[in-house]
Amino acid sequence: MSQIIIKDDEVDIVIGALQSDLTSFMEEWRTVFSRFHLIIVQDPDLKGELQIPEGFNHNIYKKSDIDKVVGSSSTPISFSGYSCRYFGYLMSRKKYIISIDDDCTPAKDSNGNFIDAISQHIINLTTPATPFFFNTLYDPFVEGADFVRGYPFSLRSGVECGLSCGLWLNLADYDAPTQALKPELRNSRYVDAVLTVPSRTMMPVSGINIGFNTELVGPALVPAFRLGKEGKLRWETVEDIWTGMCVKVVCDHLRLGVKTGLPYVWRKERGDAVESLKKEWEGVKLMEDVVPFFQSLRLSEAAVTAEDCVAEIAASVKERLGASNTMFARAAETMVEWTKLWKRVKAQS
Amino acid sequence: MSQIIIKDDEVDIVIGALQSDLTSFMEEWRTVFSRFHLIIVQDPDLKGELQIPEGFNHNIYKKSDIDKVVGSSSTPISFSGYSCRYFGYLMSRKKYIISIDDDCTPAKDSNGNFIDAISQHIINLTTPATPFFFNTLYDPFVEGADFVRGYPFSLRSGVECGLSCGLWLNLADYDAPTQALKPELRNSRYVDAVLTVPSRTMMPVSGINIGFNTELVGPALVPAFRLGKEGKLRWETVEDIWTGMCVKVVCDHLRLGVKTGLPYVWRKERGDAVESLKKEWEGVKLMEDVVPFFQSLRLSEAAVTAEDCVAEIAASVKERLGASNTMFARAAETMVEWTKLWKRVKAQS
Numbered sequence: 094m095s096q097i098i099i100k101d102d103e104v105d106i107v108i109g110a111l112q113s114d115l116t117s118f119m120e121e122w123r124t125v126f127s128r129f130h131l132i133i134v135q136d137p138d139l140k141g142e143l144q145i146p147e148g149f150n151h152n153i154y155k156k157s158d159i160d161k162v163v164g165s166s167s168t169p170i171s172f173s174g175y176s177c178r179y180f181g182y183l184m185s186r187k188k189y190i191i192s193i194d195d196d197c198t199p200a201k202d203s204n205g206n207f208i209d210a211i212s213q214h215i216i217n218l219t220t221p222a223t224p225f226f227f228n229t230l231y232d233p234f235v236e237g238a239d240f241v242r243g244y245p246f247s248l249r250s251g252v253e254c255g256l257s258c259g260l261w262l263n264l265a266d267y268d269a270p271t272q273a274l275k276p277e278l279r280n281s282r283y284v285d286a287v288l289t290v291p292s293r294t295m296m297p298v299s300g301i302n303i304g305f306n307t308e309l310v311g312p313a314l315v316p317a318f319r320l321g322k323e324g325k326l327r328w329e330t331v332e333d334i335w336t337g338m339c340v341k342v343v344c345d346h347l348r349l350g351v352k353t354g355l356p357y358v359w360r361k362e363r364g365d366a367v368e369s370l371k372k373e374w375e376g377v378k379l380m381e382d383v384v385p386f387f388q389s390l391r392l393s394e395a396a397v398t399a400e401d402c403v404a405e406i407a408a409s410v411k412e413r414l415g416a417s418n419t420m421f422a423r424a425a426e427t428m429v430e431w432t433k434l435w436k437r438v439k440a441q442s
Numbered sequence: 443m444s445q446i447i448i449k450d451d452e453v454d455i456v457i458g459a460l461q462s463d464l465t466s467f468m469e470e471w472r473t474v475f476s477r478f479h480l481i482i483v484q485d486p487d488l489k490g491e492l493q494i495p496e497g498f499n500h501n502i503y504k505k506s507d508i509d510k511v512v513g514s515s516s517t518p519i520s521f522s523g524y525s526c527r528y529f530g531y532l533m534s535r536k537k538y539i540i541s542i543d544d545d546c547t548p549a550k551d552s553n554g555n556f557i558d559a560i561s562q563h564i565i566n567l568t569t570p571a572t573p574f575f576f577n578t579l580y581d582p583f584v585e586g587a588d589f590v591r592g593y594p595f596s597l598r599s600g601v602e603c604g605l606s607c608g609l610w611l612n613l614a615d616y617d618a619p620t621q622a623l624k625p626e627l628r629n630s631r632y633v634d635a636v637l638t639v640p641s642r643t644m645m646p647v648s649g650i651n652i653g654f655n656t657e658l659v660g661p662a663l664v665p666a667f668r669l670g671k672e673g674k675l676r677w678e679t680v681e682d683i684w685t686g687m688c689v690k691v692v693c694d695h696l697r698l699g700v701k702t703g704l705p706y707v708w709r710k711e712r713g714d715a716v717e718s719l720k721k722e723w724e725g726v727k728l729m730e731d732v733v734p735f736f737q738s739l740r741l742s743e744a745a746v747t748a749e750d751c752v753a754e755i756a757a758s759v760k761e762r763l764g765a766s767n768t769m770f771a772r773a774a775e776t777m778v779e780w781t782k783l784w785k786r787v788k789a790q791s
Binding site: 203226227228229230231235237238239240241242243244245246247248258260265266267268271275278279280281282283284285286290291292293294295296297298299327328330331334337353377380381384 | 552
């Protein structure tokens with residue numbers, strides 16, 4: 094892992110602050126985070142000043158900053174709750190963004206060593222991905238690994254990686270029903286692997302612990318799909334699942350890779366799954382339409398950038414799903430607004 | 443792992459004997475193998491009597507048995523070298539077949555415990571597979587795991603598993619060029635996971651350490667694709683890669699699963715990679731045509747059994763690849779003969 098040179102100035106760590114006191118969170122990550130520039134976005138619903146310890150290089154964005162940039166008027170884009178981090182994606186000027194939930198701390202590997210999640214994401218993003226044929230020994234670019242017998246040589250150079258999805262130890266990323274049904278369920282299985290998710294395979298991307306290449310897929314990280322009352326608890330949230338499928342479709346179309354596996358983070362408790370269960374299972378139900386939609390989606394040859402792709406996806410959402418649920422119509426509208434906003438803000442930098 | 447009840451009489455372990463003295467191989471596997479019925483097929487090119495220690499329940503098949511069943515006349519099917527195990531597949535009357543190369547011994551997991559590869563294959567084959575959406579926490583049916591947030595409930599029951607592909611520690615399954623270029627390369631990474639290879643994703647299946655459900659996919663395990671002089675060294679062999687893609691296409695078409703990952707076996711040295719490298723890289727070159735062929739192959743709705751599927755694959759091989767290389771034409775012919783042979787032999791039982 095230490096072989097890869099990370100240019101620290103190419104990386105922003107974006108933290109969405111859903112709690113005011115980030116002291117213990119920041120202290121636990123200090124040795125890793127202090128090397129990088131941080132963008133901290135305060136949930137616009139969260140009142141008061143953030144508490145952040147000394148010794149970090151950071152920018153903080155609050156509701157007033159969001160209003161200034163986006164305008165508070167008629168935009169369908171919401172940055173409340175977990176979605177506040179998307180404002181950080183918008184403000185970043187770096188090539189790579191890593192984002193980690195503020196209820197996660199560094200995990201340990203199976204030898205008991207703390208995992209530098211940022212370095213692992215950067216490794217995932219800077220080594221090739223292999224989406225067109227599955228390598229049974231997982232990531233062939235890891236030290237000590239290679240392509241197995243039968244892997245075509247013409248595919249061994251791989252393609253660029255757009256998105257790196259990390260995983261979770263302790264409290265895994267289950268939905269409210271699963272967590273409520275199995276309250277004792279904790280993930281303790283450390284799987285020492287990174288793999289490229291094959292082309293045309295859809296997956297539920299979690300926003301808890303991810304890294305991406307902004308130049309390749311930035312505009313596809315869009316806060317488009319929000320349940321009525323969601324946003325403060327992961328197991329009630331589907332915004333990141335939708336976003337992940339957008340990014341996956343974009344990567345498949347542009348012949349880029351999506352990796353999953355390492356790094357792990359340690360997730361602490363937050364919320365009450367049984368309470369969440371009493372709410373409507375709207376997100377769970379909607380996945381039954383969302384997944385087949387993205388699985389069957391094909392973009393046109395005219396779409397050659399992530400922006401183009403998002404525009405085409407938005408049009409398809411409106412056409413194929415818009416009539417069935419206002420949530421979908423709003424998602425399509427938000428995606429269109431987001432690409433405009435992205436273009437405008439990035440042009441100013 | 444111990445929770446699943448294995449009906450020992452539903453399992454045959456098929457061993458292709460490429461060496462006469464199986465004593466140390468059998469002794470290393472004794473605690474595992476002695477519970478099951480073994481089918482040992484002697485490479486028809488191997489002279490003399492096999493040496494097998496006492497205490498196993500086994501049938502041995504030799505060249506004379508093969509000739510009796512298949513007929514020695516004009517069949518294009520060859521059972522020489524690694525392909526001798528396919529004769530064992532033909533003779534088995536069990537639901538599940540596990541096959542392990544005779545240069546492999548039990549591996550240890552990351553806690554230093556010996557791995558019961560047979561039990562793990564049976565677990566893989568008897569728990570559902572999830573080929574239609576990728577679960578980021580790998581096999582959701584493993585104890586302590588589940589489906590992650592965003593996984594559609596309608597897909598959580600999964601489908602039956604047709605093929606279980608195990609992996610290798612120590613000498614990994616690289617091709618001759620890779621092994622010759624990196625003679626010191628050994629696989630020491632124990633990845634504690636089983637995953638379903640997504641539908642429509644092709645992979646290079648290795649025949650070193652596999653299990654399959656004969657009732658579901660048996661006839662698709664066909665010894666069809668043989669290089670001129672191959673068969674005694676894995677890194678010169680492509681027969682199993684071809685077979686694996688046949689099985690994967692069949693599983694995708696019949697909505698069955700293929701799993702990969704655990705169990706590992708420990709592979710010992712055999713052969714000289716640099717010597718192999720001096721031979722023609724015919725297999726390596728042919729993969730450039732074989733992989734795109736299988737990736738684009740779609741079977742008709744009329745194909746509802748593995749036999750039907752193999753017949754359609756054979757017809758496509760003949761039509762699309764047959765003219766480019768006699769190897770392909772022969773493979774197509776062999777597949778047709780194999781399904782006839784399979785039908786005839788299985789009808790006699």
